[in-house]
Amino acid sequence: xxxxxxxxxxxxxxxxxxxxxxxxxxxxxxxxxxxxxxxxxxxxxxxxxxxxxxxxxxxxxxxxxxxxxxxxxxxxxxxxxxxxxxxxxxxxxxxxxxxxxxxxxxxxxxxxxxxxxxxxxxxxxxxxxxxxxxxxxxxxxxxxxxxxxxxxxxxxxxxxxxxxxxxxxxxx
Amino acid sequence: xxxxxxxxxxxxxxxxxxxxxxxxxxxxxxxxxxxxxxxxxxxxxxxxxxxxxxxxxxxxxxxxxxxxxxxxxxxxxxxxxxxxxxxxxxxxxxxxxxxxxxxxxxxxxxxxxxxxxxxxxxxxxxxxxxxxxxxxxxxxxxxxxxxxxxxxxxxxxxxxxxxxxxxxxxxxxxxxxxxxxxxxxxxxxxxxxxxxxxxxxxxxxxxxxxxxxxxxxxxxxxxxxxxxxxxxxxxxxxxxxxxxxxxxxxxxxxxxxxxxxxxxxxxxxxxxxxxxxxxxxxxxxxxxxxxxxxxxxxxxxxxxxxxxxxxxxxxxxxxxxxxxxxxxxxxxxxxxxxxxxxxxxxxxxxxxxxxxxxxxxxxxxxxxxxxxxxxxxxxxxxxxxxxxxxxxxxxxxxxxxxxxxxxxxxxxxxxxxxxxxxxxxxxxx
Numbered sequence: 001x002x003x004x005x006x007x008x009x010x011x012x013x014x015x016x017x018x019x020x021x022x023x024x025x026x027x028x029x030x031x032x033x034x035x036x037x038x039x040x041x042x043x044x045x046x047x048x049x050x051x052x053x054x055x056x057x058x059x060x061x062x063x064x065x066x067x068x069x070x071x072x073x074x075x076x077x078x079x080x081x082x083x084x085x086x087x088x089x090x091x092x093x094x095x096x097x098x099x100x101x102x103x104x105x106x107x108x109x110x111x112x113x114x115x116x117x118x119x120x121x122x123x124x125x126x127x128x129x130x131x132x133x134x135x136x137x138x139x140x141x142x143x144x145x146x147x148x149x150x151x152x153x154x155x156x157x158x159x160x161x162x163x164x165x166x167x168x169x170x171x172x
Numbered sequence: 173x174x175x176x177x178x179x180x181x182x183x184x185x186x187x188x189x190x191x192x193x194x195x196x197x198x199x200x201x202x203x204x205x206x207x208x209x210x211x212x213x214x215x216x217x218x219x220x221x222x223x224x225x226x227x228x229x230x231x232x233x234x235x236x237x238x239x240x241x242x243x244x245x246x247x248x249x250x251x252x253x254x255x256x257x258x259x260x261x262x263x264x265x266x267x268x269x270x271x272x273x274x275x276x277x278x279x280x281x282x283x284x285x286x287x288x289x290x291x292x293x294x295x296x297x298x299x300x301x302x303x304x305x306x307x308x309x310x311x312x313x314x315x316x317x318x319x320x321x322x323x324x325x326x327x328x329x330x331x332x333x334x335x336x337x338x339x340x341x342x343x344x345x346x347x348x349x350x351x352x353x354x355x356x357x358x359x360x361x362x363x364x365x366x367x368x369x370x371x372x373x374x375x376x377x378x379x380x381x382x383x384x385x386x387x388x389x390x391x392x393x394x395x396x397x398x399x400x401x402x403x404x405x406x407x408x409x410x411x412x413x414x415x416x417x418x419x420x421x422x423x424x425x426x427x428x429x430x431x432x433x434x435x436x437x438x439x440x441x442x443x444x445x446x447x448x449x450x451x452x453x454x455x456x457x458x459x460x461x462x463x464x465x466x467x468x469x470x471x472x473x474x475x476x477x478x479x480x481x482x483x484x485x486x487x488x489x490x491x492x493x494x495x496x497x498x499x500x501x502x503x504x505x506x507x508x509x510x511x512x513x514x515x516x517x518x519x520x521x522x523x524x525x526x527x528x529x530x531x532x533x534x535x536x537x538x539x540x541x542x543x544x545x546x547x548x549x550x551x552x553x554x555x556x557x558x559x560x561x562x563x564x565x566x567x568x569x570x571x572x573x574x575x576x577x578x579x580x581x582x583x584x585x586x587x588x589x590x591x592x593x594x595x596x597x598x599x600x601x
Contacts, residue, residue: 028446029439032233039230039416043409057227064233065224068457071450072194081192082451084503086547088190096190103191110198110216117217144221 020150021077024070031067035060055132062130062140069147076107076151079158097166104159111152118145175469179204179462183512193508198458201465210468216461223460224453227412228340231330233449234415238396238422239281239290240441245426245433247393248290251276252298254390257383259359260376264366266304267312268359269376270295274316275355278323279397280418282330284506284543287320288313288551296558303373307569310559314551314566315358315573318540321506323351325400325418328510328539330411331456332532335514339529340411341404342595346533348401349594350584357576365572392425405599452507459511472519479520486524490585493517494538501542505550509539529595530588537584541577544570 042056075081088099122145128137179200186196198216205211251273259268274291281287292313299309321328324344333340387394396418403414426433466472483489500509513535521531543551546567556566584590 025443026439029442032237032442032446035230035233036237036416036419039234039413040420043413043417060230061225061227064230065221067233067446068224068450068453071447072454074447075450075454080447080451081194082455082505082508083190083192084187084548085190086503087188099189103186103189103195106186106191106199107195110195110202113202113211113213113216114220115213117213117215120214121217121221 021074024074027070028067028074031063031070035063035067038063058130058132058135062135066140066143069144073147073151073154076111076158077154094166097162101159101162101166104155104162107155108152108159111148111155114148115145115152118148121145175204175207175465176471176474178207179465179471187503193504194454194458197455197462197512201458201462204465204469208469215464219461219464220457223457223463226334228330228334228410229453229456231325231340231412231415232327232452233445234412234419235282235325235327235330236286236448237442237445238415238418239283239286240445241419241422241426241433242280242393242396243286243290244437244441245422246430247280247390247425248273248277248294250386250390250430251393252291252294254383254386254394256376257378257386261378262359262363263375264359264362264371265373265375266295266299266302267308267362267366270299270309270312271316271355271358271362274313275319275323275351276394276397278320278351279325279400280393280422282321282325282327284317284320284540285550285554288317288543288554291316292555292558296555300559305569306559307561307565310555310561310566311569311573312358312362313558314544314549314555314570315577316355317551317555318543318577319351319354321540322347322354322533322537324348324397324404325411325415326536327452328506328536329532331452331507331510332514332536333411335456335459335511336518336528336532338532342529342599343532344401344404344411345595345599346529346591347536349590350533350537350580353580353583353590354577357580358573361572361576392429396421396425407600452511455508455511459515462512463515466515472516475516476520476523480523486526487586489521489524490526490534493521494534494581494585497535497538498541498545501539502545503548504542505548506536506539506542509542510535527588527592530584530591533591534581534584534588537577537581541574541581544574544577 038056038060042053045051045053088096091099118141122138122141125141126138129135130137182200182203183196186199187193202211202216252269255269255272255276259272260266262268270291273295274287277287277290281290295313296309300306324347326344326347329343329347330340332338333343399421400414400418403409403417404411409417479489483492497509497513500513518528518531522528543549546552546563552563552566552570556563
């Protein structure tokens, strides 16, 4: 890939995306590690110290939700969401591109609703605190909002890409 | 009924167009909601969030991580070696080894794909080298992979348990006997095949010292199923906690016992386990939105009434459901099918007085057979890829194995006590 060579505004965007994806990757990794540690602590604390933890389940659940939303955005970028492609794989390339663009549009509409829903929830729940740790729920909803926003942007890019490929002349 | 048609009609049309399952489901649900003026972004977000907000679901990333850690920690080679001394001397040789190694790995991993990949990458090259037919080798491995999510732990059963509210522990216990029936069935088939066609391939040598040595070497892996099943059966921990114990155990075994796992591999392993979790969970979240649509439209009730009017016996109902699921399993992956069909079918099944634990296991056995049915059979793709043969070839050779699995499915459908025996007698829920 000539990723590094692209200059100007587009190159800047591409590098920003690269940094973003690395950040998301490490968020997922630390989220996973955090979940393992917290739930394992819960068991140890209960059996070894006879001291059930009040906050462990809550933390693990919130980490889990963040992982799923961040992961959903990454998967949208990688076009890695599960789909049944046996039928459209039989179609000519150009029609397949149109179908892919349409699928991205459907995803885009769904993501749009999630973005709007995510935003209003963020505003409403900003001051809400979790019962166990008194952790602000606003942070969680901000992560969710950012993730669905990114998902929407990436789906838009994929849609445009497929549209352009569909109308482009067969060269390569 | 018209909303039901709209919901499933839109879903299937989008699905066939290649739209990702999660967007097909979400769009179908949103279409129905907008047709009755119930659609609002807040409801969409709330429902998806609520669908994900579940502690038992954490078993899924943990089991995925545990399986991946065990695989990278050098487990599959040791299991194959141990299985080889255990059953390699029987007529049919390495065929039996593949089945037994997969069965043991099924007690570590919770998915057919993980089982097929782990055992296939070791077994298939080994079988080809010893002169076994490539397509036969790939078929054996793919068919044994089905056992992976049936013997506990099991990701599809976790999904079913959380969606239906049935005890995951009981479901896990219910999978043990059907899983072992498949193991035995496959081994009988391989034995008969070997005897009938007079294979000239030598079986593996047997020695007591070799068996003991390979057993000790594989002990690190063999302890894991005991921790999971024993821990849940003994009421020491829940399925989710068993999963995290399994993850920590796999880490310790890989890092300090076998020393084949490196710390630098961990981030990548966790990343993939996290992404694979997201693949499944986004569909769970969106399915909760569909569940909301089903509830406000009272669709399960309507469906139950329709079934009670048209289907007269329990057996008839189960036959219809099995055929429907087998057809669905040809196209959808098992996890997605469970997420989509459980909320629709469970109320119907309950109104016929069918045990939900039995139903969950039956459904899982049925849909996991879908991993070896064309056109969309993940395990078929994986094992034919490893063996370097065409899909058409493996589709032909998998048939007898497929038949064995279908016999097991038929048996448990006719005699639900096969499934319910372990949960009812050894597990209080």
